Amino acid sequence: MKAIYLAVRAVVPRFKAQKNGVILNIASTAVSPRPRLTWYNASKGWVITATRSMAVELAPFGIRVVALNPVAGETPLLKTSMGEDTPEMRAKFLATIPIGRFSTPEDLGNAACFLSSDEASMIAGVAMEVDAGRCI
Numbered sequence: 001m002k003a004i005y006l007a008v009r010a011v012v013p014r015f016k017a018q019k020n021g022v023i024l025n026i027a028s029t030a031v032s033p034r035p036r037l038t039w040y041n042a043s044k045g046w047v048i049t050a051t052r053s054m055a056v057e058l059a060p061f062g063i064r065v066v067a068l069n070p071v072a073g074e075t076p077l078l079k080t081s082m083g084e085d086t087p088e089m090r091a092k093f094l095a096t097i098p099i100g101r102f103s104t105p106e107d108l109g110n111a112a113c114f115l116s117s118d119e120a121s122m123i124a125g126v127a128m129e130v131d132a133g134r135c136i
Contacts, residue, residue, distance in 0.1 A: 001046050008054065016061045022116045023058075025051050025067040026108075029131045030081065037081065044069075048127045055125030064124045066115045071131035073103040099132030 004025055015021030028044040030037060051067040058065055072081050072093065079085040082093050094100055111130045114120055129135050 001043055001050075004047065004050065012058065012063065015058075015063045019062040021063045023051075023054065023063065023065040024112055024116055025065070027051070027067045027069045027127050029069045029071050029129055029135050031069075036083070040080075051127055052125045059124055064121070066120075066123060066125070067127040068108060068111055068115070069127050069129045069131065069135075070103045070108050071097060071129075071134050073105070073108075078102070097132045097134045098136070101132065103130060103132070 008023060011021065011023065015023075025047050027047040028040075031041050031045045031048065034041060047067060048069070051065050055065040072078055082089045094102070107130055111128060115123060115126075115128060
């Protein structure tokens with residue numbers, strides 16, 4: 001949260017001056033209450049709310065604010081989000097993702113490129129799920 005706050009403070013004056021800019025935040029699909037993830041979930045909920053609030057506040061200056069909500073990926077946090085990293089736990093978690101795989105950096109990069117592009121010029125305040133259908 002602090003990193004987003006400091007980054008926004010640094011870039012918004014420049015974006016306002018050029019009357020254009022995109023702020024892309026990373027949240028998560030993990031915003032539902034779950035044991036051992038209270039502060040992680042709360043921080044990602046903050047990111048989504050801050051994204052929406054900034055989108056409304058900064059839109060008149062030509063600044064779009066959007067976020068990505070990725071499903072779990074092959075990162076060190078995966079073990080924490082699953083509780084333990086065993087083949088059985090991976091299979092159980094993957095069973096909750098309709099496409100049947102964890103996210104990759106390329107998945108997120110492609111979504112980030114789109115949301116940051118001119119093709120997404122009418123998209124503001126969204127927290128786009130990149131989750132292979134998990135949140136449906």
